[in-house]
Amino acid sequence: MKIKTLSRSVDEYTRERSQDLQRVFHNFDPSLRPMEKAVEYQRALTAAKLEKIFARPFVGAMDGHRDGVSCMAKNPNYLKGIFSASMDGDIRLWDISSRRTVCQFPGHQGAVRGLTASTDGNVLVSCGTDCTVRLWNVPRPSLEDSSISSENFIEPSATYVWKNAFWAVDHQFEGDLFATAGAQLDIWNHNRSQPVQSFQWGTDSVISVRFNPGEPNLLATSASDRSITIYDLRLSSAARKIIMMTKTNSIAWNPMEPMNLTAANEDGSCYSFDGRKLDEAKCVHKDHVSAVMDIDFSPTGREFVTGSYDRSVRIFPYNGGHSREIYHTKRMQRVFCVKYSCDATYVISGSDDTNLRLWKAKASEQLGVILPREQKKHEYNEAVKNRYKHLSEVKRIVRHRHLPKPIYKAMGIIRTVNDSKRRKEARRKAHSAPGTVVTAPLRKRKIIKEVE
Amino acid sequence: MEISSEDNNLMEKVLPPVEQESDVELETKVKKYLRGEGANLETLKDKKLKTQLASREKLYGKSAKAAAKIEKWLLPAEAGYLETEGLEKTWRVKQTDIANEVDILSSRNQYDIVLPDFGPYKLDFTASGRHMLAGGRKGHLALLDMMNMSLIKEIQVRETVRDVAFLHNDQFFAAAQKKYAYIYGRDGTELHCLKERGPVARLRFLKNHFLLASVNMSGQLHYQDVTHGGMVASIRTGKGRTDVMEVNPYNSVVGLGHSGGTVTMWKPTSQAPLVQMQCHPGPVSSVAFHPNGHLMATSGKERKIKIWDLRKFEEVQTIHSFHAKTLSFSQKGLLAAGTGSFVQILGDSSGGSSHNYTRYMNHSMVKGYQIEKVMFRPYEDVIGIGHSMGWSSILIPGSGEPNFDSWVANPFETSKQRREKEVHSLLDKLPPETIMLDPSKIGAMRPSRRKEKPSRGEIEAEKEVAIEAAKSTELKNKTKGRNKPSKRTKKKKEMVENAKRTFPEQEHNTAIKKRRIVEDAAAELPTSLKRFARKN
Numbered sequence: 003m004k005i006k007t008l009s010r011s012v013d014e015y016t017r018e019r020s021q022d023l024q025r026v027f028h029n030f031d032p033s034l035r036p037m038e039k040a041v042e043y044q045r046a047l048t049a050a051k052l053e054k055i056f057a058r059p060f061v062g063a064m065d066g067h068r069d070g071v072s073c074m075a076k077n078p079n080y081l082k083g084i085f086s087a088s089m090d091g092d093i094r095l096w097d098i099s100s101r102r103t104v105c106q107f108p109g110h111q112g113a114v115r116g117l118t119a120s121t122d123g124n125v126l127v128s129c130g131t132d133c134t135v136r137l138w139n140v141p142r143p144s145l146e147d148s149s150i151s152s153e154n155f156i157e158p159s160a161t162y163v164w165k166n167a168f169w170a171v172d173h174q175f176e177g178d179l180f181a182t183a184g185a186q187l188d189i190w191n192h193n194r195s196q197p198v199q200s201f202q203w204g205t206d207s208v209i210s211v212r213f214n215p216g217e218p219n220l221l222a223t224s225a226s227d228r229s230i231t232i233y234d235l236r237l238s239s240a241a242r243k244i245i246m247m248t249k250t251n252s253i254a255w256n257p258m259e260p261m262n263l264t265a266a267n268e269d270g271s272c273y274s275f276d277g278r279k280l281d282e283a284k285c286v287h288k289d290h291v292s293a294v295m296d297i298d299f300s301p302t303g304r305e306f307v308t309g310s311y312d313r314s315v316r317i318f319p320y321n322g323g324h325s326r327e328i329y330h331t332k333r334m335q336r337v338f339c340v341k342y343s344c345d346a347t348y349v350i351s352g353s354d355d356t357n358l359r360l361w362k363a364k365a366s367e368q369l370g371v372i373l374p375r376e377q378k379k380h381e382y383n384e385a386v387k388n389r390y391k392h393l394s395e396v397k398r399i400v401r402h403r404h405l406p407k408p409i410y411k412a413m414g415i416i417r418t419v420n421d422s423k424r425r426k427e428a429r430r431k432a433h434s435a436p437g438t439v440v441t442a443p444l445r446k447r448k449i450i451k452e453v454e
Numbered sequence: 455m456e457i458s459s460e461d462n463n464l465m466e467k468v469l470p471p472v473e474q475e476s477d478v479e480l481e482t483k484v485k486k487y488l489r490g491e492g493a494n495l496e497t498l499k500d501k502k503l504k505t506q507l508a509s510r511e512k513l514y515g516k517s518a519k520a521a522a523k524i525e526k527w528l529l530p531a532e533a534g535y536l537e538t539e540g541l542e543k544t545w546r547v548k549q550t551d552i553a554n555e556v557d558i559l560s561s562r563n564q565y566d567i568v569l570p571d572f573g574p575y576k577l578d579f580t581a582s583g584r585h586m587l588a589g590g591r592k593g594h595l596a597l598l599d600m601m602n603m604s605l606i607k608e609i610q611v612r613e614t615v616r617d618v619a620f621l622h623n624d625q626f627f628a629a630a631q632k633k634y635a636y637i638y639g640r641d642g643t644e645l646h647c648l649k650e651r652g653p654v655a656r657l658r659f660l661k662n663h664f665l666l667a668s669v670n671m672s673g674q675l676h677y678q679d680v681t682h683g684g685m686v687a688s689i690r691t692g693k694g695r696t697d698v699m700e701v702n703p704y705n706s707v708v709g710l711g712h713s714g715g716t717v718t719m720w721k722p723t724s725q726a727p728l729v730q731m732q733c734h735p736g737p738v739s740s741v742a743f744h745p746n747g748h749l750m751a752t753s754g755k756e757r758k759i760k761i762w763d764l765r766k767f768e769e770v771q772t773i774h775s776f777h778a779k780t781l782s783f784s785q786k787g788l789l790a791a792g793t794g795s796f797v798q799i800l801g802d803s804s805g806g807s808s809h810n811y812t813r814y815m816n817h818s819m820v821k822g823y824q825i826e827k828v829m830f831r832p833y834e835d836v837i838g839i840g841h842s843m844g845w846s847s848i849l850i851p852g853s854g855e856p857n858f859d860s861w862v863a864n865p866f867e868t869s870k871q872r873r874e875k876e877v878h879s880l881l882d883k884l885p886p887e888t889i890m891l892d893p894s895k896i897g898a899m900r901p902s903r904r905k906e907k908p909s910r911g912e913i914e915a916e917k918e919v920a921i922e923a924a925k926s927t928e929l930k931n932k933t934k935g936r937n938k939p940s941k942r943t944k945k946k947k948e949m950v951e952n953a954k955r956t957f958p959e960q961e962h963n964t965a966i967k968k969r970r971i972v973e974d975a976a977a978e979l980p981t982s983l984k985r986f987a988r989k990n
Contacts, residue, residue, distance in 0.1 A: 003536075003537070003538055003539060003542055003547070003551070003555075004535070004536075004537045004555075005534075005535075005536050005537075005547075005551075005552055005555040005556060005851055006532075006534045006535050006536075006556075006851060007534040007552070007556050007560045007835040007849050007851045008531065008533075008534050008560070008833075008834055008835045008854050008856055009556070009557055009559045009560045010531070010559075010865070011559065012601070012866065014530075015865075015866045016866050024868065024871065025860075026860040026861075027530065027857065027858060027859060027860050027864075028524065028859055028860070029525075029529065029855075029857040029858060029859040029862075030487060030521040030524065030525070030859075031486075031525070031855075031857075031859075032486065032487065032489055033745055033746055034855070034859055034862050034863075035862060036662070036703050036704050036705070036706075036745075036747070036893070037662055037704075037705065037706065037884065037888065037893045039893060039894055039896045039897055040662070040884050040888040040893055040896050041662065041882050041884065042897075043888075043896050043897055044882055044883070044884055044885075044888075045881075045882060048881055048882070389897075390897060393897065
């Protein structure tokens with residue numbers, strides 16, 4: 003006869019000294035956990051609610067400009083630095099962590115319309131409506147800068163005067179060329195006071211320019227004749243051009259998929275294109291109710307941020323038709339420029355009320371150093387939320403966003419107008435011979451034609 | 455030489471039998487941790503979605519395999535057992551024999567507490583099995599630490615105590631006393647007097663939902679939320695007084711046994727019972743639920759114990775010539791039945807899907823002791839017996855789960871761990887709506903309710919089949935002038951007409967619909983033209 007009963011020694015199941023960690027034991031038997039589906043659903047609901055409780059995206063405002071902020075530039079070499087320029091010609095370098103001005107770059111006589119930094123972060127290029135392009139040497143960040151309380155003023159290292167006003171500037175990736183947008187597209191070198199190359203297609207002004215991050219000789223521009231053009235610097239003419247129904251205010255290339263670009267359009271939508279096939283948009287991102295003024299991609303390439311004339315900032319997934327986030331405050335006016343920080347943690351917006359605002363890219367993200375146990379908890383909450391996000395209770399909480407009243411009403415008006423158009427189109431199709439009335443899909447409807 | 459080398463190669467290719475068996479064993483464990491079959495992804499047309507779900511199924515498979523390997527290699531303790539050889543029988547083993555075989559720590563769990571003045575005693579254990587609550591009918595309440603064998607607190611309430619129950623941990627307990635139910639703190643302080651329930655006969659606590667369920671002397675079932683004190687449900691069972699009440703740990707459904715022989719199951723969001731089963735011809739004396747939720751044991755006054763399958767609501771087994779005043783299932787599925795001075799432990803002798811409960815162990819109390827309650831202690835091979843002269847504790851090898859999970863129930867938890875666990879339990883508190891017969895319905899797809907209408911061709915075919923069947927029916931031979939050829943012909947025609955009459959309802963409905971359309975068209979004409987509308 004053999005008999006064995008359970009016998010647990012206290013020493014084996016508890017810690018030996020008071021400084022030791024408590025011992026924990028695991029048994030993954032499902033019979034020890036009754037109703038685990040209900041518990042998991044309850045945890046998903048709790049995670050969704052806690053996400054809303056901890057959603058505090060606004061970090062702070064950077065005050066100092068005396069006019070509306072017109073453009074911004076990131077410093078690729080210095081994570082905490084960001085450049086901003088305003089309508090009165092003031093250019094500042096900010097420290098994001100302390101939210102103070104590090105130094106100023108006075109010199110422009112009118113609005114600064116374009117601002118960009120070189121890839122090594124040593125040269126800042128600005129241009130404006132005073133027909134000048136200025137190059138500035140960016141000061142080296144050091145520990146002494148934060149202790150100096152007096153203001154710093156820096157003189158431009160070069161000033162180039164040209165015959166027309168400028169609207170945008172962008173620097174080549176890993177090169178020494180920069181492009182300005184004005185009456186035509188001009189390609190400049192750092193050391194020459196004349197453009198080394200000029201492009202023009204059509205007769206209207208070029209209003210935005212952006213270099214491709216993957217292929218440094220490619221760049222995309224948009225013009226006030228509602229066109230988007232792709233130029234190749236190795237050729238002497240433009241490569242491709244499309245004309246849309248409304249003009250494009252800004253362009254951004256996807257840094258992880260450099261053949262794709264997204265255009266911020268005047269009609270409140272953003273259109274994502276494959277640069278090799280411009281006659282059809284890959285995705286239409288529709289949530290803004292007014293013109294989209296600026297766009298910038300996250301360094302991960304999976305999200306982009308847009309600033310709009312409707313005084314809101316939205317974050318879109320790169321392949322989704324609707325935004326996942328909207329940021330707004332009571333005092334923020336029309337947003338003219340937005341940037342994603344180089345570590346994909348923050349979003350910086352510059353608006354007409356002279357402020358730069360710092361937001362978290364994920365509204366309920368826990369900033370600072372996260373312990374491994376906290377990280378596991380966050381991942382678990384995200385997993386259960388994703389698993390049950392299609393159920394109505396969790397879905398309502400996860401998708402809820404507070405909207406300011408003007409945007410909410412404008413959305414209602416836009417929906418009424420679109421429903422009316424759709425009904426009219428349906429009636430016209432119903433009363434016509436089959437096949438005569440063809441409705442183009444939205445991804446093609448906004449593109450008038452493509453020119454090669 | 456060649457033959458011997460071939461033999462060596464063959465021997466190297468064949469796996470040893472131990473590894474083959476272990477593979478089969480591992481497959482069985484993996485199936486347990488998978489919690490069911492995987493989804494059928496072949497019907498999906500969205501390639502991206504199919505890829506995502508396939509990778510997720512693969513991840514589930516990996517998790518199940520890892521859990522199975524942990525169970526096989528890394529769990530610190532093994533289950534207890536009682537094995538006999540030759541002509542020995544397990545039911546002949548006595549507690550003195552067990553005491554000779556086990557170590558000192560285990561033999562401490564065999565004792566009798568003799569308290570002849572306040573009995574008979576009801577027992578309750580916490581979920582981790584560390585604390586025990588004893589309630590004597592004449593007003594004795596005692597809270598004990600079963601690990602240190604020490605008395606934490608005992609009070610004398612000097613009135614009838616019918617049942618006792620722990621709340622979510624050992625800090626609070628509830629007692630069903632003469633007029634009302636009371637909630638006490640760990641130090642014996644009376645915290646609440648629950649007057650809305652009336653005189654309570656049985657108390658049970660639903661752990662995941664923080665509901666205190668009770669049935670009173672009038673047969674009313676009450677659910678109260680102990681986190682905010684609100685009465686969630688008051689249900690009139692309509693079946694009279696009962697003191698047979700048990701909670702199914704699988705789905706938190708409350709089972710009541712009634713004097714008419716029925717067992718009903720209740721949830722707080724419904725005033726009608728979920729299930730009514732006629733289990734016994736006479737009164738039901740006790741009910742118990744298996745931890746996996748699919749087995750129920752009932753005992754009736756006609757000296758039978760029946761095992762029921764709760765998925766099909768069928769009787770699986772009947773055990774004769776035995777009547778149980780109290781029943782209890784252990785964590786490993788042993789069934790304890792107590793009546794008179796005798797405790798019998800039944801074990802499932804056929805492993806797997808079919809169930810056959812046979813004698814496993816017996817224990818006789820001292821003559822004259824009347825057993826009031828038997829209850830297995832969680833995570834231990836111990837059963838507690840409350841009887842008229844106090845309570846006892848005996849060893850039942852193989853009854854407890856050997857490995858606990860520190861996040862589910864921890865017998866060695868510190869006060870800090872208890873506080874943390876309390877916060878997490880409150881965050882995971884389930885609403886009463888999640889109590890249902892099948893808890894796996896949450897998060898599942900609802901089957902479509904749309905029935906397909908038969909097409910016109912099918913209706914015509916059915917009609918013809920019915921007419922042919924009517925024509926070919928043979929008529930009975932009638933007598934006394936009712937079997938004339940004219941009457942037979944008339945009867946056959948009537949049968950055919952009856953068969954046809956069930957089908958023209960479709961055409962009739964269609965005609966009604968057409969008439970309604972015409973009437974609508976006539977109503978739309980202006981007044982001066984209505985006289986020209988075509989009349990149908």
